[in-house]
Amino acid sequence: MQSSEARFDADGDAVMQNVQQPVFGFVQAPRLTDWSQDAVVSWKKRWEQYVSIVRQRCTESGERLEVALRPVKTCVDPELLEVLCLYELRKAVDEVTSKELVTLIDAKLGSVKNAQDDIDARVLKYYKDFATLIKENGLTTILGVADGGYVDRMKLRCTVLIDNLEPKMLRDDVRRHVKYDCREARRNDFTLFGIIKEKARQVELVQEG
Numbered sequence: 081m082q083s084s085e086a087r088f089d090a091d092g093d094a095v096m097q098n099v100q101q102p103v104f105g106f107v108q109a110p111r112l113t114d115w116s117q118d119a120v121v122s123w124k125k126r127w128e129q130y131v132s133i134v135r136q137r138c139t140e141s142g143e144r145l146e147v148a149l150r151p152v153k154t155c156v157d158p159e160l161l162e163v164l165c166l167y168e169l170r171k172a173v174d175e176v177t178s179k180e181l182v183t184l185i186d187a188k189l190g191s192v193k194n195a196q197d198d199i200d201a202r203v204l205k206y207y208k209d210f211a212t213l214i215k216e217n218g219l220t221t222i223l224g225v226a227d228g229g230y231v232d233r234m235k236l237r238c239t240v241l242i243d244n245l246e247p248k249m250l251r252d253d254v255r256r257h258v259k260y261d262c263r264e265a266r267r268n269d270f271t272l273f274g275i276i277k278e279k280a281r282q283v284e285l286v287q288e289g
Contacts, residue, residue, distance in 0.1 A: 107130060107134055107137070109130050109154075109155045110126035110127050110130055111123075111155055111157060112155060112156045112157065112160065113157040113160060114201075114205070115160060115188070115208075116201040116205075117197050120185060120188050121189065124185065127152075127155075131145075131149065151178040152178040152182055153176065153177070153181055156181065157208075159211045159212045159215070160208050161173060161181075162208075163204055163208045164181070164204070166270070167207060167270065168184060168204070169184065170270065196281055196284075199277065199280045199284055203276050203280055206241075206276075207241075210244075221233075222236065223236060223237045225237075225269075231267060235266060238258075238265065238267060238268070238269050238272050242254055242258065247283070249283050250279055250280055250283045253279045253282065253283065254272075254276055254279050257275055257279065258272070262275060
């Protein structure tokens with residue numbers, strides 16, 4: 081083993097030494113915490129770097145790459161994972177595979193970055209922040225998406241989601257639409273999710289005009 085003790089020249093400057101790097105150093109998989117286009121692009125680049133490092137390690141060790149790599153599903157922030165599964169894939173978290181998430185991420189990367197993409201990401205973040213707030217305050221049995229007391233809980237959940245929308249124009253538009261055009265959204269937050277995205281896009285167009 082080579083000594084790790086630093087050496088200095090006559091002027092007191094450190095002398096760079098070649099240090100043998102360990103072959104099996106710890107490699108941390110990148111974590112996806114945000115669904116904005118920029119965040120997903122950044123994560124994808126870091127993920128590809130991670131895969132490249134692990135592939136090299138597998139070449140030297142004989143490990144199987146699919147075994148050495150962390151599943152993509154475990155690299156997504158839990159709250160973000162929940163809303164992606166529920167509202168983008170329309171499936172329970174336990175039913176979603178890493179392959180489905182990779183497909184969703186690639187579709188996101190294949191879309192053109194525009195104002196609509198930013199709006200969709202903000203709406204998803206709104207649901208993600210709502211899920212985080214519920215868990216941090218122990219409100220899962222009142223506002224969560226578990227099975228028990230589903231109907232009453234969904235009504236309250238949808239009411240809270242609508243009442244806290246910003247800006248006021250968006251809140252009023254969603255409230256009006258739910259009251260007169262889609263009463264189902266009062267108790268179905270999946271339907272409400274689509275309405276919020278649609279109305280948010282309309283509000284954005286009005287503000288741009």
